[in-house]
Amino acid sequence: MISGRLSDIAAANGIDPRLAAIIRQALARRPETLSPGRHDIDGENIFMNVMTFDTQPSHSKCYEQHRHYLDIQILLSGQERIDFGPSGAASEPGLYHEEEDYQLCQTIMPCQTMHMLPGMFAIFLPGEPHKPGCISEAAQAIHKVVIKVHRRCL
Incomplete structure (x- = not known):
């Protein structure tokens, strides 16, 4: 998992240049103005x-965890908590759903937590379990974009 602020992307602070370019490309489409749902950037390779x-x-x-796609989660408004763990942390993962590229599980070990504020991002690599959309301080509506990047793009 890689996390930071969107200003880190602009400054190229340790972010892979390919990922930074993908994030900039997605943000140029102004996701905060788009309707909810899928928006293609490069077909099945990159979408948000x-x-x-x-x-x-x-x-x-x-x-949730994925086998083929990285999740780049960017919080646009509100606050959320994301619980996550390293690759291999999932305990008794459920059935893998090939078409949607996800697998669910109830518990992970070890578990870590991060609190997201607007303008922050978190990148989860394939195999890294994560639970976004959790209450941080109080239940609230959040607006976010998740950029899906197929691992063949990197």
């Missing part, structure tokens, strides 16, 4: 999901 939803208690959600 714009979403608005209410945060939920962590215990009511599952961790």
Whole structure:
């Protein structure tokens, strides 16, 4: 997992230049103005999901992990907590859904937590379990974009 502020992207502070370019390309489309849903950038290679939803208690959600896509999660408004762990941390993962590239699990070990504020990003590599959209301080509506990057692009 890699995290930081969008200003880190502009300053190229340790972010892979290919990832930084993808993030800049997605942000140039002004995701904060787009309707919720999928927006293609490069077909199945790179696309973004714009979403608005209410945060939920962590215990009511599952961790997700992917095999083929990186998730670049960018919070546009509100606050959220993301629980996550390193690759291989998933305990008893469920069935893998090939077409949508996800697998769910209830628990991970070890578990870490980050609190996201607007203008922050978190990059989850394939195999890294993460549980976004959790209540940080109080339940609230958040607006975010998740850029999906197929690992063949890197």
